[in-house]
Amino acid sequence: MNQSELLRLAAERGIRYREALPQARVTPSASPDSLRAALGGPAPELPSDPDVVLTRLADVVEAGGLMGMGSGRFFGFVIGGAVPAALGADWLASAWDQNAGLFAPTPGVAIVEEIAGRWAIEMLGLPAHASFAFVTGGQMANTTALAAARNHVLAQVGWDVEADGLTGAPAIRLVVGEEVHVTVPRGARLLGLGTRTMERVAVDANGAMLPDALDQVLAAKPKQPTIVCCQTGNVNTGAIDPVGVLAAVAHRHGAWLHVDGAIGLWAAAGRPSRLPGLELADSWSTDAHKWLNVPYDCGLTICAHPVAHRAAMTVTASYLVQAAPGTDRDPVDWNPEFSRRARSLPVYAALASLGRSGVADIVDRCCAHARRFADRLSAVPGIVILNDVVLNQVLVRFLAPSGVDVDHDARTRGVIAAVQRDGTCWLGGSTWRGQAVMRISVSSAATTTDDVDASVDAILRAAGAG
Ligand SMILES: Cc1ncc(COP(=O)(O)O)c(C=O)c1O
Structure with missing residues (x-):
């Protein structure tokens, strides 16, 4: 089978799978051992026909090895489906197989990313000057934003964390709600902020952070570099923190306010009144693979402080073809990854096909x-x-x-x-x-x-x- 026939076979299998989803049982039925037995064994020594490999893979995995996560009757975790334009663009991203780290080698993809990022910022009602990064998901979106925040709050007290690291640095206060999602402390671990000193703010009955409680926590230790993390969309209840009020409190105490909007940020696209004052925060994270219904994996960091964001992420090497500052946008300046998939293509297609x-x-x-x-x-x-x-x-x-x-x-x-x-x-x-x-x-x-x-x-x- 030649490459074109093979790709048609794969596309046909994908199409058939998706056509059957609305009627199919949602829950996997195959036993882990049967999957291992059918696909495993010793590492292959000799080549196999690619069509045999793909057919076997699809036959075995589709026969009870998949959860119908794209089904309209899947309500687990927080998992969006895939709108058709986004899924199609994702297939193109694989076919084009671009390394989307730099502008110059792949201008078409880099420009699509520029537009998708700007559209997202506009639809969410966030500041037009904000910077952005397309990352793998909410975890990395939170971590990237926390890295920008770390840079900014330490720069304000004269400490260059990118050059000097955290050893000997002024201690950073990380203040979160009682209902913080686990990916925020995990991001804090990755960034050397640790979790032992993390301070927790009381929440209301539905899990939303209480502004007065935040005020009290912040007032207890004034004048320390401080990052506050709130959220729009509690992973259990869906509660939305009052971002505008929290931003006023955080800023009165000189703190940076990050919004973990993995679930709920997109609620601002239709009705900004759902998330009043959202635009007043310093950074935001969201997932495209949740409510925007873009295939995995895709999240977005947005930052109102582009200088801090870029300083936390940028990298240079003599063999790279990098744009001069202030000219074209190299994603590598804003992302934690170096080489990366063109994951903004499905976001562009989702936003273009759906509109606000x-x-x-x-x-x-x-x-x-x-x-x-x-x-x-x-x-x-x-x-x-x-x-x-x-x-x-x-x-x-x-x-x-x-x-x-x-x-x-x-x-x-x-x-x-x-x-x-x-x-x-x-x-x-x-x-x-x-x-x-x-x-x-x-x-x-x-x-x-x-x-x-x-x-x-x-x-x-x-x-x-x-
Ligand atoms: C509030 C919140 N933040 C962050 C995340 C992590 O997102 P991801 O799984 O895309 O890394 C989730 C996941 O459900 C979430 O609910």
Whole structure:
């Protein structure tokens, strides 16, 4: 088989897989051992026909080895689907196989990245002068922003962290909400900030940071270089921190405010009133592979302090073909990676094909679906919604019948396991305020009202209430 035939075969397999998704069972059914046995064995010594390799790979993995993450009935973690234009552009990114670190070797890709970054900033209502970087996801978006913040707050006290490192540097205060996502402390570990001294600010009942509590924490140790991390979209409840108010508090104390918007930043694209004062922060991170519905992996750092952002990331080498400062944009100046995939292409295609109204429509539909889950489930006796459903997240608790040894945690976990076995939809569990919950995240453009209803029916069957 020649290369063209082989690529058609791969494309056909991908198309067939996606066409079957709306009807397919969501949950994987193959055993790990059967997958290992079918694909593994000793490292191959001799070549094999590429079409045989691809066909076997697809046959085995597709036969029960995949989770239907692109299905409209997948509600686990926070996982978006892939809008068609973004998926197509992602395929092109592989076919073109460009190293997208520099402008000069691949001007078309670099310009698409420039435009995609500017469009995202405009749609989110963030400052026009902000810099940006397309990274692998929310983890690296937070880490890149924290690196820029580290540079800036130390520069303000006369310390050049890029040259002198952290040994002997003034201590940085890292202040986060009680509900901070685990990727922020992980970023702090990677950047040498550590987690032991991280200070936590109280949150409200739904998990949103309390401005007065932040004020008190910051006032306790004035005049230290300080980074505050808030979030738009709590991973459990979807709660949105009051960014504008927090920015005013943080800035009054001379602190940098970072917004972890991995989940919820795109909510600003349709209705900025959902995230008032968002533009007042110093840096933002978000995922394109969540609510923008771009294929994995793709996140975005946006920074209101381009000098600090660039200083934290830039790199030079004599063999590179780098643009003079102030001319073309070399992604390597803004990204933690050196060589990198052209992951802005799918973002460009998503934003161009959806427009601001299309992005807003995805957000609005997901929020309405989350509301529908909450309304239908809470109408059934013995089922309680634990969060205020302000976004796309729903936390459901199943109460055990009264009697001795009532264990609502066990009952809730039992229902989750039964839903997962059923396979109509997939969702996971979590713990909220010490209580086991079923966690529903509606993040896919593919989800329809019928998907929600079929999934509610499956949940009620699993709970013995259907
Ligand atoms: C609030 C928050 N921040 C960061 C992340 C990490 O994003 P990623 O998985 O894309 O690295 C997540 C993931 O769910 C999240 O919910």
